[in-house]
Amino acid sequence: MTDISLSDHAVAGKTAPPADARSMRLPTQWLGVAPFFIFAIMFLILPTLYLMLGAFRNDAGEFTFENIAALAQPSIVAAYWISIKVSLASSLIGAFAGLAIAIAIVRGGLPEWIRSATLTFSGVASNFAGVPLAFAFLATLGRLGLATVLLNVLVGFNIYAHGFNILSFWGLTLTYVYFQIPLMVVIIVPAIDGLKKEWGEAAATLGATQAQFWRMVVIPVIWPSFLGTVILLFANAFGAIATAYALTGSSLNIVPILLYAQIRGDVLHNAHLGYAIAFGMIVITGLANVFYIWFRTRSERWLK
Amino acid sequence: MKSGRFWAWVVFALGAAYFFIPLIATVEFSMRMRRGAYSFDAYKVVFGDPRFQATFGYSVLTAVFTIILGVLIVVPTAYWIRLRMPQLRPVVEFITLLPLVIPAIVIVFGYIRMYGSNSPLPFLGSETGANALLVIGYATLALPYMYRAVDTGLRTIDVRTLTEAAQILGAGWGTIITRVILPNVLIAVLSGAFLTFAIVIGEFTMASLLNRPAFGPYLQNVGANRAYEPAALAIIAFAITWGCMSLIQILSRFAPRSANRPN
Amino acid sequence: MTEPFLSIQHVRKSFGPITVVQDFNLDVEPGEFVSFLGPSGCGKTTVLRMVAGFEEPSAGKIVVAGKDITRLKPNQRNVGMVFQAYALFPNLTVAQNIGFGLKVAGMPKADADRRIAEMLDIIKLPQMGDRYPYQLSGGQQQRIALARAIAPKPKLLLLDEPLSALDAKVRVSLREEIRSIQKKLGITTIFVTHDQEEALSISDRIAVMYGGKAEQVGTPFEIYNRPATKFVANFVGTLNVLEGTVTDAASGKVRVNSQEVSLKGKLNGSKSGDTLSLALRPEAISLGRHPGRDSSLSGEIAEVHFLGSVIRVRVGIGGATVSLDTFNSPATPPPAVGEKAEISFSSGDMLVLH
Incomplete structure (x- = not known):
């Protein structure tokens, strides 16, 4: 709290020179934002910090690295690994497919209604996640799902006989892509809209081919928004549990499901190991964001 | 240009196939309950299930409280940041984005450990407290969306000038917020509200871990035990999401458009 | 070329x-x-x-x-x-x-x-x-x-x-x-x-x-x-347009607001009785009679705009208004609204618009 009141003085000194006015305005200034900060600290920051600190404590409350070290056991490492793989695959597939769709509807010369219909649908589909999404994919690609049955009947191709399983890495990835693609579309379309028509014309008069223009201007300009969205998609998939849980029960051992089981019943028989798992999740999504911020400040000096 | 349009159609068609096949499959599956004929039996069973009615009602009520809490926290803050404390904007924006980085399961895990029945703030010691904690948790989940919607709404109106005009006319703060600012950002607030509703209504993780009788855990339970009802529920959930998004779109047509944008 | x-x-x-x-x-x-x-x-x-x-x-x-x-x-x-x-x-x-x-x-x-x-x-x-x-x-x-x-x-x-x-x-x-x-x-x-x-x-x-x-x-x-x-x-540019009627095509006489001006050799092909649009640039018009300006019209000062180095005067001639620019001079005060005024110009500067 001390540093808040410190910056408080600095601010008030700048905006309200008269001394008496300052003493009057100080509390009211902060009163306006106090509920927000109290809420954020109590229900967002402190609970997270509590877990992060708990990850470095033992039952006796002493500082330790044992919990972190215990993450190295094979089942937990495997859970992290499959989570990272699913998140990475679904965010990359979602990102590139979403980008392709966004470019197609904005720049592809398609009728206007396709653009608005796609955007509306993307708004819906990006929020259609969780348990119902799992149901939809079970009805599609489950053993009795329509696509499975039709492929078997019409083409004679039994995807389950060829190693596919909805309760697997690819099954989960394919399901996550259902909300990843539209999320990408929703976020990246404004960025593509921001590309000015004159840039392409200027490049053309300067002798550039379409490919050169894309390589030298379009991709560098879209890149920061694109990368930022990929990071968002990654975090989105990494923390998701409902879809996976409803889809696979606990047969696919991803980190959030492991943590869920731990919270419900201390399956790891070590309360502090749960903290360490949560800590690891924050570290991974946090690292992704740090990487993004670092990359952006390093290579995108042209951004205001 | 010609080949460009061709590829655009190909991309669009592939995307449309990927997105529509699961919907069609789910509809088809949901109607297979009666042997040998398509029927709406699964829907009848679902709507007739008292647990469906109870959990859905509970989640709707939770969503309403979440929206109220979200509005109370976000609107004054976003307004005050625009008006008086723009230097705090980066901090506030950073905080509102945190729920996109910190997984919900981690946040709720923190709640369980911090606000358990033996803690100084025993939210989980009582039914009401647990319900309140669920609303609070949902409000944090919705924070990024709510804040952005409201902040965008505030950007289109000139907050400072409106406030000063109201002050010159002798309005107090209460009047300014309820009579001047809120009506002007109402559309934005409602957009945020419907988005919040869409996110909250079927939420599973928090509700399940806080042991609340909400719609999300009910869905999961049905999914684990029944065959055709889950498909019907998926379609119902999709329709609810669609409804929320359509309302947002319809609302956006009524949003105030201002030529005077200070930033 | x-x-x-x-x-x-x-x-x-x-x-x-x-x-x-x-x-x-x-x-x-x-x-x-x-x-x-x-x-x-x-x-x-x-x-x-x-x-x-x-x-x-x-x-x-x-x-x-x-x-x-x-x-x-x-x-x-x-x-x-x-x-x-x-x-x-x-x-x-x-x-x-x-x-x-x-x-x-x-x-x-x-x-x-x-x-x-x-x-x-x-x-x-x-x-x-x-x-x-x-x-x-x-x-x-x-x-x-x-x-x-x-x-x-x-x-x-x-x-x-x-x-x-x-x-x-x-x-x-x-x-x-x-x-x-x-x-x-x-x-x-x-x-x-x-x-x-x-x-x-x-x-x-x-x-x-x-x-x-x-x-x-x-x-x-x-x-x-x-x-x-x-x-x-x-x-292109500011233009004063006056409506005129050809009274005598052979000698180039045109009547503008019951005043006559002579536009010899500019009427190319217009017959007596035709209506013409006559145009003058503001800088081609002077206030008062001047030697070397062969045509003039009389009217009344309608507006005076002081623009610094230049004074823009608008003179009402019958139903039409003509703008002209005069240079500011500290010695002579600008004309007053309502004064009778005469404007003069060279018939050679008059543009006949078809």
């Missing part, structure tokens, strides 16, 4: 049922600076975009240095273009923007760097190479855009309302700079504008356009002093 460098021949452009350019013809000499002047929607930008290759003419052809470029893609035409909204690439530095065309053409880096430095000198921004567009003012950005357009030594320079987005002061200084750079490099240039003052001040020739057609092509002097059509006369 030398071979025209750019020749636009019978060019027509329709978008669906709407024809925006009809039978446009223009020959441009090497090194010439030609402006397309006209109100918005007159087709001037469309013609420019057809020269650049962004629009394909519905009919006609465009020849540059003896080569038909009508069907060439924009990136094969070797033209430089400057846009109203600058259109600098935001992700590239100033130097990289200027070097874009050179890099695309595969010029070795050392040569390109030399050319970029040369360009930065020409536009008088030698220290700005490492900046990004967002760090520059509008005027600076537009100079960079100009440098970028001319760096690859294009055959033609196309300027599409390059000054419209700038504020008044920058607009004047930049247009002078554009003209001096253009003269120094001897690059054939087409300049699209809706601002007649801009066109008059920097062009070798002006094509005044209206309704998809060139109304008149000529030097600024010709356009201003001898407008070929009523539209040109009205669009």
Whole structure:
């Protein structure tokens, strides 16, 4: 709290020179934002910090690295690994497919209604996640799902006989892509809209081919928004549990499901190991964001 | 240009196939309950299930409280940041984005450990407290969306000038917020509200871990035990999401458009 | 006359049922600076975009240095273009923007760097190479855009309302700079504008356009002093238009508001009884009678606007009002509203609009 009141003085000194006015305005200034900060600290920051600190404590409350070290056991490492793989695959597939769709509807010369219909649908589909999404994919690609049955009947191709399983890495990835693609579309379309028509014309008069223009201007300009969205998609998939849980029960051992089981019943028989798992999740999504911020400040000096 | 349009159609068609096949499959599956004929039996069973009615009602009520809490926290803050404390904007924006980085399961895990029945703030010691904690948790989940919607709404109106005009006319703060600012950002607030509703209504993780009788855990339970009802529920959930998004779109047509944008 | 460098021949452009350019013809000499002047929607930008290759003419052809470029893609035409909204690439530095065309053409880096430095000198921004567009003012950005357009030594320079987005002061200084750079490099240039003052001040020739057609092509002097059509006369400069009736075609007598003026040799073909529009530039009219001014009309001072060095006086003559400019002089007070006044002019300055 001390540093808040410190910056408080600095601010008030700048905006309200008269001394008496300052003493009057100080509390009211902060009163306006106090509920927000109290809420954020109590229900967002402190609970997270509590877990992060708990990850470095033992039952006796002493500082330790044992919990972190215990993450190295094979089942937990495997859970992290499959989570990272699913998140990475679904965010990359979602990102590139979403980008392709966004470019197609904005720049592809398609009728206007396709653009608005796609955007509306993307708004819906990006929020259609969780348990119902799992149901939809079970009805599609489950053993009795329509696509499975039709492929078997019409083409004679039994995807389950060829190693596919909805309760697997690819099954989960394919399901996550259902909300990843539209999320990408929703976020990246404004960025593509921001590309000015004159840039392409200027490049053309300067002798550039379409490919050169894309390589030298379009991709560098879209890149920061694109990368930022990929990071968002990654975090989105990494923390998701409902879809996976409803889809696979606990047969696919991803980190959030492991943590869920731990919270419900201390399956790891070590309360502090749960903290360490949560800590690891924050570290991974946090690292992704740090990487993004670092990359952006390093290579995108042209951004205001 | 010609080949460009061709590829655009190909991309669009592939995307449309990927997105529509699961919907069609789910509809088809949901109607297979009666042997040998398509029927709406699964829907009848679902709507007739008292647990469906109870959990859905509970989640709707939770969503309403979440929206109220979200509005109370976000609107004054976003307004005050625009008006008086723009230097705090980066901090506030950073905080509102945190729920996109910190997984919900981690946040709720923190709640369980911090606000358990033996803690100084025993939210989980009582039914009401647990319900309140669920609303609070949902409000944090919705924070990024709510804040952005409201902040965008505030950007289109000139907050400072409106406030000063109201002050010159002798309005107090209460009047300014309820009579001047809120009506002007109402559309934005409602957009945020419907988005919040869409996110909250079927939420599973928090509700399940806080042991609340909400719609999300009910869905999961049905999914684990029944065959055709889950498909019907998926379609119902999709329709609810669609409804929320359509309302947002319809609302956006009524949003105030201002030529005077200070930033 | 030398071979025209750019020749636009019978060019027509329709978008669906709407024809925006009809039978446009223009020959441009090497090194010439030609402006397309006209109100918005007159087709001037469309013609420019057809020269650049962004629009394909519905009919006609465009020849540059003896080569038909009508069907060439924009990136094969070797033209430089400057846009109203600058259109600098935001992700590239100033130097990289200027070097874009050179890099695309595969010029070795050392040569390109030399050319970029040369360009930065020409536009008088030698220290700005490492900046990004967002760090520059509008005027600076537009100079960079100009440098970028001319760096690859294009055959033609196309300027599409390059000054419209700038504020008044920058607009004047930049247009002078554009003209001096253009003269120094001897690059054939087409300049699209809706601002007649801009066109008059920097062009070798002006094509005044209206309704998809060139109304008149000529030097600024010709356009201003001898407008070929009523539209040109009205669009370029301020004009006082009086309605007159021919009373005696043979001797050139015309009655304006029950006063008679003589317009010998200007009526070409009008018969007695015809109604004419007579036009006078404000600077061709003086207050009071003057030796050497053969015609006069009397009226009443209606408005007086003191503009500093110039006083603009509006004189009511019957139902019409005539504007004229007199220089301010500290010794004589400006005329007062309501005074009787006489205006005089040379009948030779009177334009008869058909």
